[in-house]
Amino acid sequence: MEYSFRAHRIAGGIGADDRFWESLEEGVFRLPRCAGCDRWMWPAHFRCGGCGSWEQRWEPVEPVGSVYSWTRSWYVFDRTAERAEDVPYVVVVAEIPAAGGARVVGVLDGPDEGVRVGAPLRGRIDAPSAKSKGYAAVRWSLAGE
Amino acid sequence: MGKGVNRMMRGTTAVVGIGETPFHKRGTSGEPALKLALRAIVAAAEDAGIAPSEIDGFVSYGSERNDGQRMMSALGTEELRFGALVWTHGGGIPGALGLAATAIVTGQAEVVAVYRAMSESGGRRLRVDVAQDDTAAQQLVNGLDGPAQMCALRTMRLIEAEGVPARTLREMALVSYHHAKRNPRAIGRDAALDERIYDESRWISEPYRLFDCSRESDAGVAVIMVSAERAKDLRQRPAYLLGAPMGAVKGWGVLEENHDPYWSAGFRGVADRLWRETGYGPGDVDVAQIYENMTGMGVSALIEHRFCDPATAGDFITFDNLTAPDGGLPINTSGGNLAEGFIHGMSLVSEAVRQIRGTSPNQVPGASLSLMTGGPGDPVVSTALLGDASTV
Numbered sequence A: 001m002e003y004s005f006r007a008h009r010i011a012g013g014i015g016a017d018d019r020f021w022e023s024l025e026e027g028v029f030r031l032p033r034c035a036g037c038d039r040w041m042w043p044a045h046f047r048c049g050g051c052g053s054w055e056q057r058w059e060p061v062e063p064v065g066s067v068y069s070w071t072r073s074w075y076v077f078d079r080t081a082e083r084a085e086d087v088p089y090v091v092v093v094a095e096i097p098a099a100g101g102a103r104v105v106g107v108l109d110g111p112d113e114g115v116r117v118g119a120p121l122r123g124r125i126d127a128p129s130a131k132s133k134g135y136a137a138v139r140w141s142l143a144g145e
Numbered sequence B: 001m002g003k004g005v006n007r008m009m010r011g012t013t014a015v016v017g018i019g020e021t022p023f024h025k026r027g028t029s030g031e032p033a034l035k036l037a038l039r040a041i042v043a044a045a046e047d048a049g050i051a052p053s054e055i056d057g058f059v060s061y062g063s064e065r066n067d068g069q070r071m072m073s074a075l076g077t078e079e080l081r082f083g084a085l086v087w088t089h090g091g092g093i094p095g096a097l098g099l100a101a102t103a104i105v106t107g108q109a110e111v112v113a114v115y116r117a118m119s120e121s122g123g124r125r126l127r128v129d130v131a132q133d134d135t136a137a138q139q140l141v142n143g144l145d146g147p148a149q150m151c152a153l154r155t156m157r158l159i160e161a162e163g164v165p166a167r168t169l170r171e172m173a174l175v176s177y178h179h180a181k182r183n184p185r186a187i188g189r190d191a192a193l194d195e196r197i198y199d200e201s202r203w204i205s206e207p208y209r210l211f212d213c214s215r216e217s218d219a220g221v222a223v224i225m226v227s228a229e230r231a232k233d234l235r236q237r238p239a240y241l242l243g244a245p246m247g248a249v250k251g252w253g254v255l256e257e258n259h260d261p262y263w264s265a266g267f268r269g270v271a272d273r274l275w276r277e278t279g280y281g282p283g284d285v286d287v288a289q290i291y292e293n294m295t296g297m298g299v300s301a302l303i304e305h306r307f308c309d310p311a312t313a314g315d316f317i318t319f320d321n322l323t324a325p326d327g328g329l330p331i332n333t334s335g336g337n338l339a340e341g342f343i344h345g346m347s348l349v350s351e352a353v354r355q356i357r358g359t360s361p362n363q364v365p366g367a368s369l370s371l372m373t374g375g376p377g378d379p380v381v382s383t384a385l386l387g388d389a390s391t392v
């Protein structure tokens, strides 16, 4: 499979999460667990600092969680200027209990009036687009109580 | 934890010279960063009464590109004996003082310049000079670019999950702009910020408004450090370095929004080491320069240095308590990154030194213990305590 994100590679960060982006382009939300001690290891890294294993298992996870934190951005920032027409937009940090409390960032879709820490979220996967800089991305929506 | 306490460096070096160019709004200095760095270093050497050619150590942080080797011929440097950058961004400033002290105490260098200079060019300043192009895909793909947004997420958690009142952000901004009024160098000295202007200012990234965010400036700032012994014979009252630990504990580092606790500014462990290494505690501090890229991160830094806790932050972080000369803990007495100007936080060091000398535009009477906390929220941070001769 030709993955879009490889042609739009962003160099910053740890950079051990290729499988995450590949999975999204395959339509599956996967997060990594250590193959040695089974703990969720997020953000992805090359070695488990707990048990020393260099192997990970990428498991499909249902994109369901809650708002760990959020911000509504009103300014067009330099490197995310592709979203200028969406300003203001809300970005959430979603906490995912089924993955050991891993936190995954995403843009909030739909009504945002009820956004607050603790609000339930459900995610879906968006195909690569200019707004997401050529990467597939998880978009979150407030799930209602 | 459980590791030894470093007391070897305590009071063995001092800041003896400070130098600053004027602060210009970004892109208006008309001079390249290298020239601004030279101007600041030469001014700091003259302030100390030391020939610029005697400087044999060069220490900075972040992406400073005006390295010593590029300045040697302009300074008349006889011999460059030590040079280094401290990780990562503004979190490294006090750590740069600590590294300079290490070089002096171990005899690797005798006269060390610690400095930072920035000048807008080509519109890549934030990306290269401050962010260093190391923002993760997890962030950029999802609409997060600026430090204002990353810090906003942490401060929103501080407010909504920890219960710290949002008005503490406004108090921090009002304090800095109030102090700037008496500082002729401050870019924001005429802003006349009050509660109404703050409340009506535009959002940048909630919970941050325009006045919660630091200014972008062109300038150079430098300090000169030497051994405590040599400092006694120089013309300025020495500001002794009592401690400047840097680092991060488990749950911190590069974690792409998975930090614990998330609202932290990164000082857990580091601040406690500062108190253990110096023998002082938060109650002893006379005045503090709190690096505030954004107001809310300064709130977190104050909490993690144990000036207050999330439950008492609303009582502690008030305009009256944080204002010179009569507040319990006057902070950011030059106007700080918000209202004086932002040279990646370096001007907070010179202000911390001025308080020891008694020459601040908002002097705290009799100040002898002066704190400077590094860039909050950085993957590694550092913090420093400076004192006069009575504190060593």
Ligand SMILES: [Zn+2]
Residues within 6 Å of the ligand: A034, A035, A036, A037, A038, A039, A048, A049, A050, A051, A052, A053
């Ligand atoms: Zn493991």
